[in-house]
Amino acid sequence: MTERLRWGIMGTGNIANQFAQGLAGSSRGQLTAAASRTQASASAFTDKHDAKAHAFEGYDRLLDCADVDAIYLALPNHMHMEWTLKALQAGKHVLCEKPIANNADQATAMFEQAKTSGKVLVEAFMYRSHPLHHAIARHIAEGAIGKIQAIRTSFCFKVNNPEGNIRFSRACAGGALMDIGCxxxxxxxxxxxxxxxxxxxTSRLNDDGVDILTSGTMHFADDVLASFTCGMTLHADNAAYICGDEGYITIPIPWKPPTEKATYTLNRGTPPRMDKGAAAAGPMSKEVSVDAGRPLYGLEADDFAAVVMDGASPTITAQDTIANMQTLDALRESAGVIFDGEQA
Ligand SMILES: NC(=O)c1ccc[n+]([C@@H]2O[C@H](COP(=O)([O-])OP(=O)(O)OC[C@H]3O[C@@H](n4cnc5c(N)ncnc54)[C@H](OP(=O)(O)O)[C@@H]3O)[C@@H](O)[C@H]2O)c1
Structure with missing residues (x-):
C-alpha cells in the first residue's frame, strides 16, 4: 500500500466534485482515477481536479484499475448496492454516499459482501468526521446539559427545477427522507x-410517489423524543437542538460545518416562577468555536484512510448504518413511500 490512499471516484456529479475538492485538502488521500457514463465528463472531471488521474468511460473500468485502492461511490441511491457489490468483489474498499442503499436489507447484503471480500465499506455521513461533533459529544458526556430529553433538527432546501433531479424520482430511490432526512x-x-x-x-408526496416534505418523530427508551423536518421545496434554519434537563445545545450549522470557526452554544433557560423546587441555576449562554484544519470531505477521506491503513474503527460503523436504514425504512412505511421491489 502506498503512503496515500489512492481514490477512484465513481460518477462525476454534484457531490463527486465536492469530494474531489475535499480530497485535495486531505492528509492521506489522492485522486488517481474517475469514471463516468461518458468519456467527456470523466475527462472534464480529471482536468478540473487532477490532470494526472485516469479518466474512464464506464464505471467498470474503475474496478479494473490497479492504481485505485478505494472507490468513492457518488451515484444515485438506487445504484449504490449494485456498484458497491461489484467494487468489493473487485477487491476495492468503498466509501458509499448516503443513504447507503434503498433499504436495510440491501445495506445488510452489502456489509456481508464487505466481510466476504475482506474490504472496508463505510457510509459517507461526512458531518460526523468534523471535530465540532466530537466536541459536542464530549460536552454531553461531561454532563454539560444533563440527561438528553429531546432533539429537534431540520434539513431543507428549495429546488427550483425538479425536472431530471434524482431526488424527486422514485426509481432513483429519492425523496427528502432519503436525501436529507437521513x-x-x-x-x-x-x-x-x-x-x-x-x-x-407525515409527508407531502409528489406525483412520482416520493416525499418532498416530511415531518417525523422518533420515540426512544425512557421517553426521549426526537423530531425533524426535511424537505426539498422550502427554506428552514437547518439547525439542530439537543435539549437536556440541565441545559441545551444549539448547533447552527450541524450538517456541513465550516472548516474554521464551526460553533455551537451551551445554553440554559430561565427558571420558571411556578417551580416550587430547589432554586435552579440561572440562564447561561456560552459559545464554543472549533477549527477543523481541513475541509469536511478531506476529514471524511482521512477517517476512511485510517480504517484501511491503520485498522482504526470507522466513524460510521456497519451497525450504525444498518440501524439508520431500518429507521428510514420504518419512516418511509409510515409516510407511504415504497420503492421498486419493496412490498406495500
Ligand atoms: N454527503 C453529501 O454531502 C452529499 C451531498 C449530495 C449528495 N449526496 C449523495 O450523493 C449521491 C449523488 O448525489 P449528487 O447530488 O451528486 O447527484 P448528481 O449531481 O445527480 O450526480 C449523480 C451522478 O451519478 C451518475 N449517474 C449514473 N446514472 C445516473 C442516472 N440514471 N441519473 C442521474 N445520474 C446518474 C452521473 O455521473 P456520470 O454522468 O459521471 O456517470 C451523475 O452525475 C446520492 O446518493 C446523494 O444522496 C451526498
Whole structure:
C-alpha cells in the first residue's frame, strides 16, 4: 500500500466534485482515477481536479484499475448496492454516499459482501468526521446539559427545477427522507445513543410517489423524543437542538460545518416562577468555536484512510448504518413511500 490512499471516484456529479475538492485538502488521500457514463465528463472531471488521474468511460473500468485502492461511490441511491457489490468483489474498499442503499436489507447484503471480500465499506455521513461533533459529544458526556430529553433538527432546501433531479424520482430511490432526512435520523440516534422504539412520519408526496416534505418523530427508551423536518421545496434554519434537563445545545450549522470557526452554544433557560423546587441555576449562554484544519470531505477521506491503513474503527460503523436504514425504512412505511421491489 502506498503512503496515500489512492481514490477512484465513481460518477462525476454534484457531490463527486465536492469530494474531489475535499480530497485535495486531505492528509492521506489522492485522486488517481474517475469514471463516468461518458468519456467527456470523466475527462472534464480529471482536468478540473487532477490532470494526472485516469479518466474512464464506464464505471467498470474503475474496478479494473490497479492504481485505485478505494472507490468513492457518488451515484444515485438506487445504484449504490449494485456498484458497491461489484467494487468489493473487485477487491476495492468503498466509501458509499448516503443513504447507503434503498433499504436495510440491501445495506445488510452489502456489509456481508464487505466481510466476504475482506474490504472496508463505510457510509459517507461526512458531518460526523468534523471535530465540532466530537466536541459536542464530549460536552454531553461531561454532563454539560444533563440527561438528553429531546432533539429537534431540520434539513431543507428549495429546488427550483425538479425536472431530471434524482431526488424527486422514485426509481432513483429519492425523496427528502432519503436525501436529507437521513441526516436528522442519524444525528438523533447518534446523540441519544440508542435506537427508536417507535417512529411516525407525515409527508407531502409528489406525483412520482416520493416525499418532498416530511415531518417525523422518533420515540426512544425512557421517553426521549426526537423530531425533524426535511424537505426539498422550502427554506428552514437547518439547525439542530439537543435539549437536556440541565441545559441545551444549539448547533447552527450541524450538517456541513465550516472548516474554521464551526460553533455551537451551551445554553440554559430561565427558571420558571411556578417551580416550587430547589432554586435552579440561572440562564447561561456560552459559545464554543472549533477549527477543523481541513475541509469536511478531506476529514471524511482521512477517517476512511485510517480504517484501511491503520485498522482504526470507522466513524460510521456497519451497525450504525444498518440501524439508520431500518429507521428510514420504518419512516418511509409510515409516510407511504415504497420503492421498486419493496412490498406495500
Ligand atoms: N454527503 C453529501 O454531502 C452529499 C451531498 C449530495 C449528495 N449526496 C449523495 O450523493 C449521491 C449523488 O448525489 P449528487 O447530488 O451528486 O447527484 P448528481 O449531481 O445527480 O450526480 C449523480 C451522478 O451519478 C451518475 N449517474 C449514473 N446514472 C445516473 C442516472 N440514471 N441519473 C442521474 N445520474 C446518474 C452521473 O455521473 P456520470 O454522468 O459521471 O456517470 C451523475 O452525475 C446520492 O446518493 C446523494 O444522496 C451526498
Amino acid at each position: 441526516y436528522c435520523v442519524n444525528f438523533s440516534r447518534h446523540y441519544i445513543g440508542s435506537e427508536p422504539q417507535a417512529v411516525h412520519a
